[in-house]
Amino acid sequence: MSSLTQYLQLYEQNQQMLCSHAPNVLNEAREGACKALRAHGLPTLKTEEYRYFDVQKYLSADYGLNLGRIVSGKDPQKQYRCGVSGLRSALCYVENDVPVMCPKSDELPHGAHVMSLWQAEEQYPSLLCQYYNVVAAQKYDGLAALNTLLAQDGLLVYIEKGVVLENPLQIMNIASARANLMMNRRLLVVMEKDARADIMLCDHAEGTQQHLSTQVSEIYLGEGARLNLYSIEENNAQNTRIHKLSVKQEARSVFVQTDITLSAGRSRQTSEVTLCGEHASAVLNGATVTSDNQVVDNYILVSHDACHCQSQMLYKSVLDGQSIGAFAGKVLVNAGAQKTVSEQTNANLCVSSEAHAYSQPMLEIYADDVKCNHGSTIGKLDEMALFYMKQRGIEEAEARLLLQHAFVNDVLQRIEIEPLRQRISHMVEQRFRGQKDEVCKGCNLCQK
Amino acid sequence: MLEIKNLHARVEGKEILKGLNLTIRDGEVHVLMGPNGSGKSTLSHVLVGNPKYEVTEGSIVFNGKNLLSLSAEDRSHEGIFMSFQAPIEIPGVSMTNFMRAALNAKRKYEGKEPLSPSEFLKLLREKRQIVGLDAHFMSRGVNEGFSGGERKRNEIFQMAVLEPTFSILDETDSGLDVDALRIVAEGFNRLRTPQTSALVITHYQRMLDYLQPGFVHVLMDGRIVKDGDLALGYAIEEKGFDWIKEQSEA
Numbered sequence A: 001m002s003s004l005t006q007y008l009q010l011y012e013q014n015q016q017m018l019c020s021h022a023p024n025v026l027n028e029a030r031e032g033a034c035k036a037l038r039a040h041g042l043p044t045l046k047t048e049e050y051r052y053f054d055v056q057k058y059l060s061a062d063y064g065l066n067l068g069r070i071v072s073g074k075d076p077q078k079q080y081r082c083g084v085s086g087l088r089s090a091l092c093y094v095e096n097d098v099p100v101m102c103p104k105s106d107e108l109p110h111g112a113h114v115m116s117l118w119q120a121e122e123q124y125p126s127l128l129c130q131y132y133n134v135v136a137a138q139k140y141d142g143l144a145a146l147n148t149l150l151a152q153d154g155l156l157v158y159i160e161k162g163v164v165l166e167n168p169l170q171i172m173n174i175a176s177a178r179a180n181l182m183m184n185r186r187l188l189v190v191m192e193k194d195a196r197a198d199i200m201l202c203d204h205a206e207g208t209q210q211h212l213s214t215q216v217s218e219i220y221l222g223e224g225a226r227l228n229l230y231s232i233e234e235n236n237a238q239n240t241r242i243h244k245l246s247v248k249q250e251a252r253s254v255f256v257q258t259d260i261t262l263s264a265g266r267s268r269q270t271s272e273v274t275l276c277g278e279h280a281s282a283v284l285n286g287a288t289v290t291s292d293n294q295v296v297d298n299y300i301l302v303s304h305d306a307c308h309c310q311s312q313m314l315y316k317s318v319l320d321g322q323s324i325g326a327f328a329g330k331v332l333v334n335a336g337a338q339k340t341v342s343e344q345t346n347a348n349l350c351v352s353s354e355a356h357a358y359s360q361p362m363l364e365i366y367a368d369d370v371k372c373n374h375g376s377t378i379g380k381l382d383e384m385a386l387f388y389m390k391q392r393g394i395e396e397a398e399a400r401l402l403l404q405h406a407f408v409n410d411v412l413q414r415i416e417i418e419p420l421r422q423r424i425s426h427m428v429e430q431r432f433r434g435q436k437d438e439v440c441k442g443c444n445l446c447q448k
Numbered sequence B: 001m002l003e004i005k006n007l008h009a010r011v012e013g014k015e016i017l018k019g020l021n022l023t024i025r026d027g028e029v030h031v032l033m034g035p036n037g038s039g040k041s042t043l044s045h046v047l048v049g050n051p052k053y054e055v056t057e058g059s060i061v062f063n064g065k066n067l068l069s070l071s072a073e074d075r076s077h078e079g080i081f082m083s084f085q086a087p088i089e090i091p092g093v094s095m096t097n098f099m100r101a102a103l104n105a106k107r108k109y110e111g112k113e114p115l116s117p118s119e120f121l122k123l124l125r126e127k128r129q130i131v132g133l134d135a136h137f138m139s140r141g142v143n144e145g146f147s148g149g150e151r152k153r154n155e156i157f158q159m160a161v162l163e164p165t166f167s168i169l170d171e172t173d174s175g176l177d178v179d180a181l182r183i184v185a186e187g188f189n190r191l192r193t194p195q196t197s198a199l200v201i202t203h204y205q206r207m208l209d210y211l212q213p214g215f216v217h218v219l220m221d222g223r224i225v226k227d228g229d230l231a232l233g234y235a236i237e238e239k240g241f242d243w244i245k246e247q248s249e250a
């Protein structure tokens, strides 16, 4: 039985239970997803965008679903101290795929709202209808469709016109189920004109069970809105994570993504950004560290649909062990998107002979007055630099650490929030040292 | 301090050193001269344990220890320092982090605690002054965007921080203008003590003037073909190497 048949059967057999525990807007999207899945299926290794991510294999395990929305009932704040020292943030917890805690209204400025989609359906039904599964379904993606088929809840972040979130919102996705579980998460961010926010999206898996998480995030940035999104993944070897991010940007809006993958089992990140309004800008930075048998696959598509927009990509990976790191970045400049400025860099450092990096920068241009650059490299540790350091007495392991950290450092330096930059830099260093903070069973974000 | 006997070494399968003997005692500065390609840098790299250079025969004893059995790191911890003919650029690793790692590794080897951040910064400041290296170099990547002269000064700065007992200066003077050469040579002289020794590879009379070495050796085709004192150095500066070649072939 193919993975797809397995999931479709699961859906059909449990449709009633699934729907009775989910908001209507989510239920209404299921039929469309089901039809699309039947028609187009899940990606295979022959699907152009998924050549290095074996969806069929990773999805074939027998995962359960938390259809009854059972939660542990434990206070997440006591269990997971996820704050970053020196940084005030509004915390939000998602246990497996159930939002269990949202910031209280006094933690957020007037006009900023963070809630589950269940609550959103009560409070902002028309907003939800207007935006849920719109940009994510614009172009068929089997994994996003699978998520839409099965998702039962998620989060809404709604920031009204001109409202500025002073402190970052930190969303903690925690996979803690003591059984093999598939989690289907949703995030919907709607930022109106000139709204501003920083969002940290942390993914963390614990325990020894197999976890599969699919997440679809949809982000709408109104005119002049600005969002800094930091995604930090610290998952374990048994975890498979699939994240599809779709961003739609109006004029003069700014989207900055910093995607840090510290540890993963198998991780696929798809980011699709559409620049619809003039003078919009998208900056996508990523640093990935892999080892052992980890697989991290980044696929990015930035589509320039309007004039005078800018996009920038800087992705760096350090690969150890037998890990695989794939990067495909495509900049599409549509007809009429004159004065586009775009720059794309992907650099990979393979520190073991068995690690594999695949890099595929792509440019597709249908406008004539544009400035687009792209570059990609795959290299090894510089032997002469290693020797120079050893001559100065620096031990091999420390020398390697310094070189690897330096390699991703320019990505880390772009993190605008100072305490977060320091913290992540420290986490990256710990990762290269092979050390983990035992306090939170593998997550290193908070200070001990 | 250092005793090299019948040293043979290969690089990329080609024999470069062909039976080299050299003894250096505490407090001595030896100058090594020789035509390009004669193996001077090869000898330096062999001494500091560059894995690209393979020793096929002979022995090197450093302060009673078999040097060839030590890793490059431990040779450094034992007090050997090489100023590279072509210092390496390490983008993204700041000079400060680089020096901290180097100094702490050495202190750990000696059973000492790491320096406190303020002690460390004070030390860097002191040592920078020896070669007139500005503070801003410390926050830059190692040799990243440094000019030729700055790189050489940086080598002597690192030497000053690590306080080796035996230093190898591989053409630290070449490519420097008169002022930079003086800074480097005077910096080096300030670091000399009766307990420290050095092997200095140079082609320049000015360097001989500054260092006043007690010993000068000539390396040709992988062997030391002539030993002497400062007078030999000046003779080479004046007449080149051909006359020595003729002598040694005769």
Ligand SMILES: Nc1ncnc2c1ncn2[C@@H]1O[C@H](COP(=O)(O)OP(=O)(O)O)[C@@H](O)[C@H]1O
Residues within 6 Å of the ligand: B011, B012, B016, B034, B035, B036, B037, B038, B039, B040, B041, B042, B043, B052
């Ligand atoms: N890393 C290396 N790889 C290949 N050949 C080398 C290397 N280092 C030195 N050699 C060769 O060894 C010989 C001696 O070089 P070197 O020791 O650098 O001479 P010198 O420093 O006296 O000018 C030369 O023929 C040079 O080409």
Ligand SMILES: [Mg+2]
Residues within 6 Å of the ligand: B040, B041, B042, B085, B170, B171
């Ligand atoms: Mg040389």
